Amino acid sequence: MSFLTDDHLALQRATREFAERKVEPVAASLDLEDKQIPEDLLAEMGDMGLFGVAIPAEHGGLGMDTIALCVVTEELARASLSVGSVIHRNSITGHILNSFGTQQQKDRFLPGMAAGKIQTASAGTEPEAGSDAGNIKTMARREGDTYILNGAKQWCTFANRANVLFTYARTNSVAKHSGISLFMVEKPAGDFEPPHLTGTHIPTSGYHGMYSYSLHFDDLEVPASNLVGEEEGKGFRQLMGGYETARITFAFRCIGLARAAYEAAVEYSKQRVQFGQPIANFQAVRFKLAEMRTQIEAARALGYTAAAKFDQGERADLEAGMAKLFASEMAHKAAWDALYIHGGNGYARDANVNRYWRDSGLLPIGEGTSDVQREVIARRILGER
Secondary structure (H helix, E strand, C coil): CCCCCCHHHHHHHHHHHHHHHHHHHHHHHHHHHCCCCHHHHHHHHHCHHHHCCCHHHHHHCCCCCCCHHHHHHHHHHHHHHHHHHHHHHHHHHHHHHHHHHHHHHHHHHHHHHHCCCCCCEEECEEECCCCHHHHCCEEEEEECCCEEEEEEEEEEEECCCCCEEEEEEEECCCCCCHEEEEEECCCCCCCECCCCEEEEEEEECCCCCECCCCCCCEEEEEEEHHEEHHCCCCHHHHHHHHHHHHHHHHHHHHHHHHHHHHHHHHHHHHCCCCEEEEEEHHHHHHHHHHHHHHHHHHHHHHHHHHHHHHCCCCCCCCHHHHHHHHHHHHHHHHHHHHHHHHHHHHCCCCCCHHHHHHHCCCCCCCCCCCHHHHHHHHHEEECCC
């Protein structure tokens, strides 16, 4: 069974050509020099519509489905995990805004987000609120037509470059989940607004190309018109509303990275000669390659199944959790196996396969840890929600 239409295949070809022409040549330097994704690369991605694949056409997007977004993600992530991930700032926040925003908010923000002219980042995680999203402590106090934000956020990726931070803050200090609201915090691209909004770069071992930040809000003023939906207490529901698409597409980031690792391992195994023959002739290597390919194909099928169900308007949190869990752990293992096949040459930091291995450490953690996914799956299996 094929999930891909002719339109999907055309988009896949165009994205693959772009990734090979523009992304692969810079991927190593982004990693080794911890550079940020170049502006010209972001601009070309915007011109291609990659930031607005699933944003409705009436708001400037391509108006395609989640499967299309999965196709694009896999091809970009195969070349660079960070480039394959950058489009999902706008795809996830765009989905939330399109689902819950007012018409005025959609008209104002979505066209720019679809074109990549407005870049966004999600500011939800806090020092004591990661998987426990309901434990958010950042406060938003209303004063007339303005909210005053105070608090701290953690692991806000792309925060410096973003024009808008989708920020979850507490508008009610008593209610837990129903006390959270979502604000669009506008800021200059490439900068913060001290002393009211400051950011501290968090160095990471991989996933270079976008920087992650700790953020501090100190009496930061946000217009009341930037409250998503212009109704308090809906933030937690809005956050949950983005989880299915986020986890489905995250699975395809994993698949793209796993493909890159697998392809590198296949090529190396055919070229590397030991004991008078290519190491591809040795069963220990052959079996690793066979398992990697099988697991990649299985992850892709599971991911497309979840995406198709989501696109049909059905509840897909079970399938999304399965896809994210399976794909992330598969990719983490595939990256290690690919490095292992390369032996000492793979342990060199400037080897591409070393980048895949370091990048893969994020995958079972990001967008909900593996054990969080297991809990989501178990609850659905047992009929608990």
